Amino acid sequence: MSNVKYVGMDVHKSTTTIVVCDETGRREMRLTIATTGEAIREFLVMLRGTVKVVFEEGTYSAWLYQVIKPLVSEVLVSEPRHNKLVGAGNKSDDSDAEALAYLLRLNGIKTVYKGDQRQREIKEVARAYENLVSDTTRVKNRLKALYRGRGIGCAGRAIYCRSQREQWLEKLSEPGARFRAQSLYAELESLQELRQASKQEMIKQARQHPDYRILSRLPALGPVRVSQLLAIVGTPHRFRTKRQFWPYSGLAVITRTSSDYQVIDGKAVKRKKNVGTRGLNRNYNRQLKQVFKSAALTAMQMEPFKEYYQRQLDKGQRPELARLSLARKLAAITLTVWKSRSEFNPAEVTDLAVEITL
Numbered sequence: 001m002s003n004v005k006y007v008g009m010d011v012h013k014s015t016t017t018i019v020v021c022d023e024t025g026r027r028e029m030r031l032t033i034a035t036t037g038e039a040i041r042e043f044l045v046m047l048r049g050t051v052k053v054v055f056e057e058g059t060y061s062a063w064l065y066q067v068i069k070p071l072v073s074e075v076l077v078s079e080p081r082h083n084k085l086v087g088a089g090n091k092s093d094d095s096d097a098e099a100l101a102y103l104l105r106l107n108g109i110k111t112v113y114k115g116d117q118r119q120r121e122i123k124e125v126a127r128a129y130e131n132l133v134s135d136t137t138r139v140k141n142r143l144k145a146l147y148r149g150r151g152i153g154c155a156g157r158a159i160y161c162r163s164q165r166e167q168w169l170e171k172l173s174e175p176g177a178r179f180r181a182q183s184l185y186a187e188l189e190s191l192q193e194l195r196q197a198s199k200q201e202m203i204k205q206a207r208q209h210p211d212y213r214i215l216s217r218l219p220a221l222g223p224v225r226v227s228q229l230l231a232i233v234g235t236p237h238r239f240r241t242k243r244q245f246w247p248y249s250g251l252a253v254i255t256r257t258s259s260d261y262q263v264i265d266g267k268a269v270k271r272k273k274n275v276g277t278r279g280l281n282r283n284y285n286r287q288l289k290q291v292f293k294s295a296a297l298t299a300m301q302m303e304p305f306k307e308y309y310q311r312q313l314d315k316g317q318r319p320e321l322a323r324l325s326l327a328r329k330l331a332a333i334t335l336t337v338w339k340s341r342s343e344f345n346p347a348e349v350t351d352l353a354v355e356i357t358l
Helices: 037-046 061-071 093-105 117-148 162-170 175-207 212-216 223-232 242-248 286-299 305-314 319-340
Strands: 004-011 015-021 027-034 050-056 074-078 253-256 261-264 267-270 276-280
Touching: 004 061, 004 093, 015 037, 015 093, 027 037, 027 093, 037 061, 050 061, 050 093, 061 074, 074 093, 117 175, 117 223, 162 175, 175 223, 212 223, 212 319, 223 286, 242 319, 286 305, 286 319, 305 319
Parallel strands: 004 050, 050 074
Antiparallel strands: 004 015, 015 027, 253 276, 261 267
């Protein structure tokens, strides 16, 4: 019998609970150590044989993956939502770690992709940009809410213009409200400067990636969207076909059928009936879906996508579904061009069939 050890880790801020199982599923060891690189390295070096480790995706997963990877034969980062055994029955650190070890032994782990060092660097800068975009939007919403709460109309973007700032402040008669608006304006100005700096740094990092040139030639994908693609996806070879890429992008149609076959003359024959659709999948990367949805809005105004979009409308498809079909089309073309490292062919817009009906 080969000496294989399956190690499940339940990681927390200060402590990590570890359960080690052998090939038969018998628990060999259980202990709790500090969540530090030194303590984890010391424990893993002590183990003998072939060591396989699993822990759930979380705040510490990227750091822990880099710490453990050189020390073991295999390390997996698990998707928590798919660990059904972890949530069954009583819950504790011991049971969570043990369930992860058993899932690893049974090859039942749904893993989370961890890219190379280059992708992680782009991802960190991209996250900084995304955080600043959301913070900027939040401050803008608070500023408009301040005026709306006093019956002052503030539609449009004029309220954010620096040249009109004094005029807007004069509309607030209350000293406290005026001070709050001044604070929000100062915060907005600071965030906009940081946002622009992070955007430039993100694009700078992305341009050093060898795939940037390929993706930047695709219509409707500008420098920001290409940078986000490189940060989120990393490599197109994670996905065998567009059928695997669409669910990750939140563009896969969920279908529900039952009793698909019937017996005719002693043979199982598939029934001829319409497949019932149930909308799009809900487990997906939010940022990646936003990339393709926004790209579809841009592509609607340019050929050959403009013709494709109009053709869907002519078929009687609702505008929102036509935009969704276009987003799926862009995702499929992006994956094809990226994997083959070829030039974009406008004929692919009509060759790839992705029309949907919900």
